[in-house]
Amino acid sequence: MLSKQEPDKAYFVEMVFTHMGIIYKICNLYAAEEDRDDLKQEIIYQLWKSYPTYRGDSKFQSWMYRVALNTAMLGLRARKIKYTMLSDQTLEISEDPFEHQDQEIRINQFYRQISKLRDLDKTIIFLYLEQCSYDEIAEITGISTKNVSVRLVRIRKKLRSQLQIQTTKDEK
Amino acid sequence: MKNDELIHMWQEGNDQMFRDELTDRDMITKYLSEQTLKGNRSMYANLIFYGAIHLVNIILLSMNLAGYQNNSSIIWILIPQLAITIGSLVFSMDVFYKFREINNYSDSLQKLIQKQLWFYRKPYEIWLVLATLSAMILAANLNLYVDNDNGTYVINNKVLFAGVTLAAFLFIYGALKVTSLLGLRKLKAYLADLQQGSLDQAERMERTKKRFLWLWVAIFILLTASMVFGILTAIR
Secondary structure: OOOOOOOOHHHHHHHHHHOHHHHHHHHHHHOOHHHHHHHHHHHHHHHHHHHHHOOOOOOHHHHHHHHHHHHHHHOHHHHHHHHHOHHHOOOOOOOOOOOOHHHHHHHHHHHHHHHOOOHHHHHHHHHHHOOOOHHHHHHHHOOOHHHHHHHHHHHHHHHHHHHHHHHHHHHO | OOHHHHHHHHHHHHHHHOOOOOOOHHHHHHHOOOOOOHHHHHHHHHHHHHHHHHHHHHHHHHHHHHHOOOOHHHHHHHHHHHHHHHHHHHHHHHHHHHHHHHOOOOOOHHHHHHHHHHHHHOHHHHHHHHHHHHHHHHHHHHHHHHOOEOOEOOOOOHHHHHHHHHHHHHHHHHHHHHHHHHHHHHHHHHHHHHHHOOOHHHHHHHHHHHHHHHHHHHHHHHHHHHHHHHHHHHHO
């Protein structure tokens, strides 16, 4: 593992670059379109600031999820974003209207439903969708594994039901 | 719909959504040196500003202790002030350190929320009182220093002096508290809601905040105007 005094910047940049998708997804879920770049910068800055505390006993990816999610939820700019735009944001997925149209509508609805969840629930389902284990989710959020499991059952049920309701409405 | 389908939809959505995203290594390197949390910067500036006031107070108090060394009644007022100032400076440094700690995002979410809530409810509230006291000590000691008449200092109207001092304390504390309320009420509510897993309290507060903002501003302007009027009347 790297020295705490002199973190290896090149290694850090390479690791962040490799896992940049995590940051994109979190920005997409927690910020309105016009604020995403700011949040991205802020997450990268906070990752670098917290890097000396990364001990290497957990996966870099897990540590990155934790710092990035905390920044999105507790960073000041993120809070400003949260109260203004989040529940009404629209997610444009493809510029080509003929490409996988039905699937796009469903994905769009799916994202919209996730972004409307309460913050903690949103974090839990996000980590679940990223295929983190229950233990990892518990470690990142700080709640018990049992609590994660109970909440996930409820959130997934809610998401499924909302998606089905919307599909029915659209079909009508 | 099966759970696996949720994961499948998520992955597929992301593949399409981020295909045009471009953040290269140079951009990441550039972001490492750009601090963007403006709110935190103003908090740090506040802590440093009042820290500097403490240092000025220590210098002024030392000068006054020397200037009033033959006046035992003043000396016994200055010594507790010096003790309070030194204690307050140490506490402020601890608050500064704690503020840095609660902004280290590598802890778990729940732990961070608990730490932030505790910080804003306990040490920060105490710091507000101490910051007010340091402003009062600065004003009082400047007076003592300027009006030092061969080691004596005369208060003509003791009751009025005590009243004005109390009013000034309440005014400075009120101003700091109002500023802090406007900035931190939402944050505290949001943290409390996060802890409970809901956003009810914060959303309610967000709705009422705009309604009450003008009231706070009006009260503050009124208090400032009465104070200025009071000073002008006293000068005449």
